Amino acid sequence: MRDPARVFSLFVRKAMSDPKPLTCSALVFVIVLAAAGSASVPRNEAGRPAWTVTYVANEGFLIATPGGKILCDALFGGITGDWCDQPSAETVEMLKGAAGPFAGVSVVTVSHAHADHFDPHFLVAHILHNPGVRVFCPNQARAVLERDPAWERIKANVFAVTPDQGRDETFEAGPIRVRVLRVDHGPYLEDDPTTKERVNRHRDVENLAFVLEVGGMRMLHGGDASPASSGSLRGYLAGDERLDLAFLDRAFCAPAGTEIVVRDIRPDILVYMHIRPGDAPKFRGCVDASRAGAPELVLFEKPGDVRMFPMK
Ligand SMILES: [Zn+2]
Numbered sequence: 001m002r003d004p005a006r007v008f009s010l011f012v013r014k015a016m017s018d019p020k021p022l023t024c025s026a027l028v029f030v031i032v033l034a035a036a037g038s039a040s041v042p043r044n045e046a047g048r049p050a051w052t053v054t055y056v057a058n059e060g061f062l063i064a065t066p067g068g069k070i071l072c073d074a075l076f077g078g079i080t081g082d083w084c085d086q087p088s089a090e091t092v093e094m095l096k097g098a099a100g101p102f103a104g105v106s107v108v109t110v111s112h113a114h115a116d117h118f119d120p121h122f123l124v125a126h127i128l129h130n131p132g133v134r135v136f137c138p139n140q141a142r143a144v145l146e147r148d149p150a151w152e153r154i155k156a157n158v159f160a161v162t163p164d165q166g167r168d169e170t171f172e173a174g175p176i177r178v179r180v181l182r183v184d185h186g187p188y189l190e191d192d193p194t195t196k197e198r199v200n201r202h203r204d205v206e207n208l209a210f211v212l213e214v215g216g217m218r219m220l221h222g223g224d225a226s227p228a229s230s231g232s233l234r235g236y237l238a239g240d241e242r243l244d245l246a247f248l249d250r251a252f253c254a255p256a257g258t259e260i261v262v263r264d265i266r267p268d269i270l271v272y273m274h275i276r277p278g279d280a281p282k283f284r285g286c287v288d289a290s291r292a293g294a295p296e297l298v299l300f301e302k303p304g305d306v307r308m309f310p311m312k
């Protein structure tokens with residue numbers, strides 16, 4: 001396997017600070033497919049190439065593109081509690097075994113090392129069954145993976161990067177361009193029992209957002225970024241890059257969040273994620289569709305749901 005950091009002369013650039021307004025065009029149509037197996041044929045009904053997105057669980061998605069499959073935040077499961085969707089035991093087996101719709105994945109992204117996004121054992125198993133895969137993750141996730149007995153066998157597949165604040169790094173993994181952004185995890189505020197001070201328990205979590213581009217389509221996956229950390233997102237996305245799809249935490253479903261989406265992120269299609277089981281319909285009214293520049297809002301209601309997005 002070739003190292004994407006060598007294929008592509010790695011470049012790092014400063015976030016831009018002068019946003020240019022862009023006009024968003026509406027989603028032409030969305031087709032709900034009958035079965036997840038259809039994800040292996042990424043063409044729309046007119047025979048044009050398309051991206052097929054399968055909801056795995058929580059922030060986990062499989063994106064099948066004509067240039068290869070991408071798996072974001074999907075290798076997890078079996079965690080305590082019912083506060084987020086989780087992949088079924090059958091799906092977990094397919095994820096670990098790189099089987100069924102998860103066969104032949106080209107790129108895996110891990111936004112951060114929380115258990116509802118990343119299980120190191122599942123990821124190691126997937127790599128061992130899919131030795132051509134390239135995994136992009138923060139250094140904190142790599143530190144966990146290094147403790148696995150199979151680390152020596154999989155380390156060539158793992159590209160760990162945690163850019164400094166305001167910086168980004170871009171890799172080319174075959175036809176898939178992977179731009180890694182550093183965007184803080186949403187805050188989790190608690191009173192410290194010792195000092196009685198209000199502290200953000202997630203302040204040291206390395207959360208990455210990814211801009212993934214292949215075949216002229218471009219998507220953003222924000223991990224657990226929230227409107228509170230959107231200042232850096234705004235800087236990163238201030239160029240003239242049009243986003244076809246943006247996957248964002250449900251925290252963006254608030255007046256401040258939708259303002260950031262419409263004004264700064266400007267995707268054609270918006271997907272809210274990290275939604276409690278059964279709660280997806282509650283998010284339907286988050287975006288005022290009549291507003292100029294408003295994205296098409298798409299909500300995945302249950303694991304295994306599949307939608308196809310045609311290329312422009
Ligand atoms: Zn998290």
Ligand SMILES: [Zn+2]
Pocket residue numbers: 114116117224274
């Ligand atoms: Zn999370």
